[in-house]
Amino acid sequence: MGENIMILSIVVSLLTVTVLLWFLRKTPESERQEKLAAEEKKSAEVEAEAKAETEVAKVTEEKKPSAVEVKEPTISFADRLKKGLSRSRNEIWGKVAGLFRSGINADTLEQVEELLYSADLGPQMTQELIDALEAEVKKGEISEEKFKEFLFQFLNSKMQSVQETVRPELLKFNKTTHQGTKVIMIVGVNGAGKTTTIGKLATKLRQDGASVVVGACDTFRAAAVDQLQVWCDRAGATMIRAKEGANPTGVAYDALQHALNEKADYCILDTAGRLHTKENLMDELKKTKSVLTKLDPVAPHETLLVIDAITGQNALRQADEFHKTLTLSGLIFTKCDGSSKAGSAVGIVKALQVPIVYIGVGESAEDLDHFVLEDYLKALLDF
Ligand SMILES: Nc1nc2c(ncn2[C@@H]2O[C@H](COP(=O)(O)OP(=O)(O)O)[C@@H](O)[C@H]2O)c(=O)[nH]1
Ligand SMILES: [Mg+2]
Numbered sequence: 001m002g003e004n005i006m007i008l009s010i011v012v013s014l015l016t017v018t019v020l021l022w023f024l025r026k027t028p029e030s031e032r033q034e035k036l037a038a039e040e041k042k043s044a045e046v047e048a049e050a051k052a053e054t055e056v057a058k059v060t061e062e063k064k065p066s067a068v069e070v071k072e073p074t075i076s077f078a079d080r081l082k083k084g085l086s087r088s089r090n091e092i093w094g095k096v097a098g099l100f101r102s103g104i105n106a107d108t109l110e111q112v113e114e115l116l117y118s119a120d121l122g123p124q125m126t127q128e129l130i131d132a133l134e135a136e137v138k139k140g141e142i143s144e145e146k147f148k149e150f151l152f153q154f155l156n157s158k159m160q161s162v163q164e165t166v167r168p169e170l171l172k173f174n175k176t177t178h179q180g181t182k183v184i185m186i187v188g189v190n191g192a193g194k195t196t197t198i199g200k201l202a203t204k205l206r207q208d209g210a211s212v213v214v215g216a217c218d219t220f221r222a223a224a225v226d227q228l229q230v231w232c233d234r235a236g237a238t239m240i241r242a243k244e245g246a247n248p249t250g251v252a253y254d255a256l257q258h259a260l261n262e263k264a265d266y267c268i269l270d271t272a273g274r275l276h277t278k279e280n281l282m283d284e285l286k287k288t289k290s291v292l293t294k295l296d297p298v299a300p301h302e303t304l305l306v307i308d309a310i311t312g313q314n315a316l317r318q319a320d321e322f323h324k325t326l327t328l329s330g331l332i333f334t335k336c337d338g339s340s341k342a343g344s345a346v347g348i349v350k351a352l353q354v355p356i357v358y359i360g361v362g363e364s365a366e367d368l369d370h371f372v373l374e375d376y377l378k379a380l381l382d383f
Contacts, residue, residue, distance in 0.1 A: 077369040082379045084337035084361025091340040092119045093151070093381050100147040104137055120312045122347030129154055148381050155377055158350045163373045166330065166355045170302055171370045173208035173265060181213075181259045183267045183292060183299040185252075186332075187285055187322055188306035190273030193334035195224060197306055197360055198270050199231025200368035210265040212237040215255025217248040217288065218272040228270055234365075238262070248272050249288045256295050269300070282325040289326060304330045304357060307348070310339040319348050328352070333371065334360035342380060 075083075096115045099108045112133065116126050129151075136142060136150055169178065184201075188194045195218070202212045214237050216225045222244040232239040240255040252269050259267035271288060275281055292299040305322045307315050322328060331349070333356050336342045345356055356371040377383075 075366075077366070078375060078379075080361050080367055081336075081359070081369075081375060084367070085342055085376075085379045087338070087340045088119075088336070088342040088380055089382050092343060097144050097148050097151075097381070100142055100144040104142055109134070109137060120315075120341045120344035120347065122313070122316055122344070122351065125158065125347050125350060148383065152377050152381055152383065155346050156373065158346055159373055162349050162353050163355045163371070166357055170330070170357055173205050173210040175209055178210070178265055181256070181264050181267050181296070182301045183256060183259075183269070183296065184302045184304060185269045185271060185289060185292075185300040185326075186304050186306060187271050187326060187328075188273055188308075189318060190220075192273065192306040192308045192311075193332075193360060194218070194273065194306045195228050195231070195270055196363060197332055197334060197358070197368060198228065198268050199235065200360070200365050201358070202232060202237040202268060203235040203365040204368065205266055206235045206237060211262070212266045212268060213255055213259035213262060213264040214239045215252050215267065215269040216241040217251040217255070218270050219244055219246045219248055219251060220272055220274050237268075238264070248275075248284060249291050252288045253291050253295070256292055256299060260295060267299075282321070286325055302329045303327065304332050305354075306332045306334055307345075308334055308339075309336045309342050309344065312339075312341040312344055315341075315344050316348050316351060319352055319354075323352050323354060328354050330355055330357035332356070332358040332360065337361045337367075345376075 092115060096112055096119075099112050099115075102108075104112075113130050116129060119126070121129065132154055133150070142150070169182070170184075186194050186198055198214060202214055205212050212235070214228065214232050216228050216239055218224055219242055225241050225244070229239055229241065231237075238258070240251065240258050242251045242254075248271060252271075255269060256267050258264075269288070271285055272281065275284055289300060289303065303326050305319055305326075305328050307319060309315075311318065319328070319331065331345075331352075331354055333342070333345050336359055348354075349356060358368055359371045359376065360368045
């Protein structure tokens with residue numbers, strides 16, 4: 001009898017434990033739920049971090065941007081481009097073409113090759129160009145005009161297919177077709193011309209009738225934020241700023257949040273080219289880019305790298321690094337007026353397969369415009 005009770009109680013305990021284990025077991029569903037909860041917690045933490053920043057960030061200009069004064073530029077952009085590219089033309093391309101004036105022989109061909117190397121097209125493209133040129137010379141006499149034509153065709157063929165991928169809505173605001181807030185993240189090393197370009201771009205878009213919110217995410221120097229504020233005030237763009245040293249990612253989050261609340265047509269983010277912390281710049285930019293997706297899963301719509309033409313050959317290495325981390329959608333070539341290295345643009349476009357969307361040829365608002373390949377090559381080669 002006692003034995004029976006003992007066996008019974010053992011059976012009951014075993015059953016209880018089995019039932020308990022059955023309830024506690026992890027089903028795929030419960031695992032999925034747990035994973036979801038963990039993801040949500042992480043996402044909330046990121047937002048909280050960004051929000052903490054947004055408390056620091058303050059909107060200096062709450063009012064809706066008023067219409068901008070449209071000042072007709074006295075010089076057309078085509079002329080500005082031509083003037084801007086004069087150094088490249090005179091110091092490199094014009095000199096090369098000039099060598100064809102008195103006929104071409106082995107000696108002049110060598111001089112041509114030397115000059116082409118200094119044009120910063122990149123070693124691979126320079127070699128391709130030289131090979132193509134040698135083949136052309138074998139066919140017969142080349143006049144200066146014929147050489148220019150050959151050069152135009154060569155450079156055009158290298159860039160054209162990539163340039164055709166530029167989305168028109170990036171270049172011109174169209175009120176009837178525009179949808180939502182387009183986020184443009186501007187990146188580049190310190191001094192490349194990001195802030196100036198954003199000032200010019202904001203002015204341009206405002207002149208087209210768009211509403212623009214600018215996020216001053218480069219918190220490295222207060223003076224740089226003030227420099228952007230001047231541009232924004234002039235353009236009639238709203239600027240979101242934080243105090244010096246604030247977390248750049250937080251400012252980006254705040255700026256986009258504000259732009260979405262205001263239903264702004266564009267949100268342009270001026271990012272850092274250097275950081276206060278020892279953190280890696282690329283990691284910070286990557287974090288900034290990904291935090292934007294919390295507010296809009298497809299943001300940023302454009303990630304544009306600003307490249308200073310003076311950088312020459314290093315520009316390709318730089319662009320490559322940014323592209324690997326951030327998957328660039330376009331390039332903006334600045335300071336083409338101050339350098340003979342404007343030709344390096346061709347090599348970068350070809351190597352990265354990323355188009356140039358804008359070109360800067362000076363410091364005023366009118367010195368930025370769409371990059372039109374044909375115009376650029378004509379100005380460079382003096383057609
Ligand atoms: N000549 C010339 N100067 C430029 C151009 N774009 C920018 N700059 C100047 O380059 C300097 C650095 O520009 P900034 O926008 O502050 O660079 P950031 O550090 O990338 O934001 C400033 O003195 C600008 O006025 C350009 O297209 N042409
Ligand atoms: Mg700046």
